[in-house]
Amino acid sequence: MSLREDQNEFARYFAILIIWINDCYGYSVSIGDVWAKDGHIKGSFHYLKLAGDLNLYKHGVYQRSTEAHKVFGEFWEDLHPKCTWGGRFRKKDGNHYSWGEKR
Numbered sequence: 001m002s003l004r005e006d007q008n009e010f011a012r013y014f015a016i017l018i019i020w021i022n023d024c025y026g027y028s029v030s031i032g033d034v035w036a037k038d039g040h041i042k043g044s045f046h047y048l049k050l051a052g053d054l055n056l057y058k059h060g061v062y063q064r065s066t067e068a069h070k071v072f073g074e075f076w077e078d079l080h081p082k083c084t085w086g087g088r089f090r091k092k093d094g095n096h097y098s099w100g101e102k103r
Contacts, residue, residue, distance in 0.1 A: 006082075007049045010099035013079050014052055017097065021056070021072055027063075030055040032095065051098035066094025073097070 001009075014034075021027050032053030036046040045051035056063040056072070063069070066087045073085035076097050086096025 003048065006099055009080075009082070010050050010052075013076075013083060013099070014097065016079060017072065017076050018054070020075060021054075025071075026058075028057045028060075030057075045098045045101045050100060051096060053095045054097060055095065066092045069094035 018029055018031075021029055032055055033040070033046050034052040035049045036044070040046050054069070054072075056068055058068075066073075069085075069087055073087040073094065076083045076085050077088075082100040084098045084101045086093030086098070089096075
């Protein structure tokens with residue numbers, strides 16, 4: 001699969017995740033970095049447009065913890081084998097959702 005095809009699939013599944021969070025849990029989200037030129041670790045999937053950060057809000061209160069994202073991260077991982085969640089990384093990054101990234 002080409003990079004552009006991977007970007008398309010990531011965007012498609014990312015949209016499913018966002019809709020599911022809103023519809024099934026009543027949380028709201030804003031999108032953080034999906035594409036970046038700098039500011040992340042070397043080799044970041046943000047540089048490839050294959051990762052996105054979700055800012056999660058419950059009753060208008062920003063949820064900072066990885067634990068707050070756990071149910072959403074697990075849903076994400078179940079959507080497709082290439083869906084990887086930052087809550088499983090050695091250095092936890094609960095609001096990070098990516099496509100094909102190794103943990």
